[in-house]
Amino acid sequence: MIPGLVTLLGCMGVFAQSAVAADSGRDLLGIDMAKWMNDDLNHSLSLVEELKATWVRCGIAWEQIEPSPGEYDWEHLDRVVNQTRQHHLRLLVTLRAFNPWAGIRIPARQNQAHANRAATPPKDMAQFARFVGAAAARYKGRGVCWQIENEPNLGVYWLGTREEYVHLLKSAYTAIHAADLDAVVVSAGIACEFFEHLGAPQQRLAHLKQWFDAVFESGAFDAIDIHDYFIPEDGNPWGITFGGYIGAVKSWMKEKGVRAPLWITEFDFPSGPLTVRQKTVSFAPDRQAGFLEQAVSQARAEGVRHLFWMFMRDTEQGQGNHLGLATKDGRHKAAWNEFARLASD
Secondary structure (H helix, E strand, O other), X not given: OOHHHHHHHOOOOHHHHHHHHOOOOOOOEEEEOHHHOOOOHHHHHHHHHHOOOOEEEEEEEHHHHOOEOOEOOOHHHHHHHHHHHHOOOEEEEEEEOOOOOOEOOOOOOOOOOHHHOOEOOEOOHHXXXXXXXXXXXXXXXXXXXXXXXOOOXXXXXXXXXXXXHHHHHHHHHHHHXXXXXXXXXXXXXXXXXXXXXXXXXXXXXXXXXXXXXXXXXXXXXXXXXEEOXXXXXXXXXXXXXXXXXXXXXXXXXXXXXXXXOEEEEEEOOOOOOEEEOOEEEOXXXXXXXXXXXXXXXXXXXXXXOEXXXXXXXXXXXXXXXXXXXXXXXXOEOHHHHHHHHHHHO
């Protein structure tokens, strides 16, 4: 993801490689905290520790930090960073570009929770760069890694073009590394597009490759992220396996000469029936735990650096009511104990 600094350091700069290499001894597993950032954060982070995870991921919207031009409010992110460190966890912050006063248009979904809003390209990219640079400078040396946007190939999260996303990424990458040479910048996780209406498996992969190629060609990243919700067993309804998707992305990286670490900041499997476009697939708690074990094994075999489970607990929202490691009232499923076991290996 970004030209100015890329020119200085080379397409995959030496400094960027060394910054990520310093992180190579960290454990594999993490938890996405997006659904629980407004709960009792200390309690939620204690549960992450109970799961033996070493990483958490959260999303922060530009609007939350800079509600009006030039006026920063760091209270929420300070609390997240400080409490994460108190629990001895590493933190990946996904910076969302959503900001009504700064975007080229106001999305129709602006009243939804910050994490679910659609961002638009900024009117003034330099303004966004100042914001991300200020964040990197404030938390320098405090174990925070930065991700630029979320699933920009889906209109529910990004109302710009692929080229506009790459511009955002390049600007952020340059600004973050200007503020913190040792920062790690992760590209946005690309949604895996497993819905059958998007075409046959090879058609979907070809479309995804266009997004990855654009990111690869930017050189503006220290790590590449994918979101991988494919089932790890052959013969699944989506025609692509968890490990097969990792392999496809790695082949695209090799084709472009990209040697950056590969992260998966979202993966998850259901413990109950899953309905996609009027097709219901049966799952059960023991299968969820089995899929988790297979996926972690495949990720390790493919050299994935970090792997974040999406739902710590079931939610009331759509398919999220079956995706947690625990039920809504906190009862552990088989996958909870399996996750803790795998994280301890």
